[in-house]
Amino acid sequence: MDYPADTQMKSMARSLQEQIHLANELELNFTAQLLTMAVMEITTKIHGISQQELHALCEHIEEKSACDRKPPIASVLGLRSFDRRSRSRRSRM
Numbered sequence: 867m868d869y870p871a872d873t874q875m876k877s878m879a880r881s882l883q884e885q886i887h888l889a890n891e892l893e894l895n896f897t898a899q900l901l902t903m904a905v906m907e908i909t910t911k912i913h914g915i916s917q918q919e920l921h922a923l924c925e926h927i928e929e930k931s932a933c934d935r936k937p938p939i940a941s942v943l944g945l946r947s948f949d950r951r952s953r954s955r956r957s958r959m
Contacts (some may be wrong), residue, residue, distance in 0.1 A: 872912055879908045 882905045889898035910920060 875908050875912050879905050879912075882908070 882901050886898050886901045886905070889895075889901060909915075
């Protein structure tokens with residue numbers, strides 16, 4: 867069951883989503899980011915998500931993405947970049 871305040875917040879979130887699309891089309895990236903944050907706050911209020919729950923979710927996502935990142939192959943194998951030749955090899959050319 868939607869309460870009147872929930873209905874108003876959902877309407878506000880939909881309106882902001884339209885503004886986000888417009889900001890992206892106009893390449894107003896920071897504006898779009900701020901509006902997205904506003905939609906996120908409204909959505910968390912509608913669904914009764916606490917700050918602690920949101921923080922825990924963010925931490926979980928950060929930990930998961932850190933585990934998914936793999937170091938570059940060159941550093942795993944201990945290889946140097948081809949652009950970083952020794953001085954003696956460069957001077958021979």
